[in-house]
Amino acid sequence: HGAVQDVMESTGMLANARTALEATRAAGATVIHSPIAFQAGYHEITSHPYGILKGVVDSTAFVKGSWGAEIVADVAPVEGDIVIEGKRGLDAFGSTNLDFILRSKGITTVVLAGFLTNCCVESTMRSAYEKGFEVITLTDAVGATSQAEHTNAITYDYPMFSKPTTVAEYVEALRGAAVTADSSRGY
Structure with missing residues (x-):
């Protein structure tokens, strides 16, 4: 979409999101889409x-x-993915059964990617944090309508409510490498 194209291109957002999805599926983890x-x-x-x-x-x-x-074809659901119905606002928890699905599956960590960096992703991140989930935001698999909005959210907001992580770091963690928290990765 034209509104987010510049940020998508500068971060490689779509390719990174696809890489994260493929790695998540390969690891046998649950993939949930919330359009x-x-x-x-x-x-x-x-x-x-x-x-x-x-x-x-x-x-x-x-x-x-x-x-x-x-949902964009490059990151479209495949058999085995869950598609949350009923999202009518910015937060994927607000008008859906996402919390029920996560808890019923015993999921304690939520990894977020998508649009908009400072809107739906950030709203869902904050709710997941408040609900007690470990939250990882994939900083190069999100997009905003401007580079300034994108950078501001990742720099100032994401570290308060999540562990900001690149897709490469996330994929490495899925492959068994330890990801350690430090001052640049959240509070």
């Missing part, structure tokens, strides 16, 4: 949206069944 989608007319949200949801409504983005609500 945002609305019915035409956006009846699921307030009739007076503001902020980012106003932008969504005004641009008719994420309408179920439309191109804008589809």
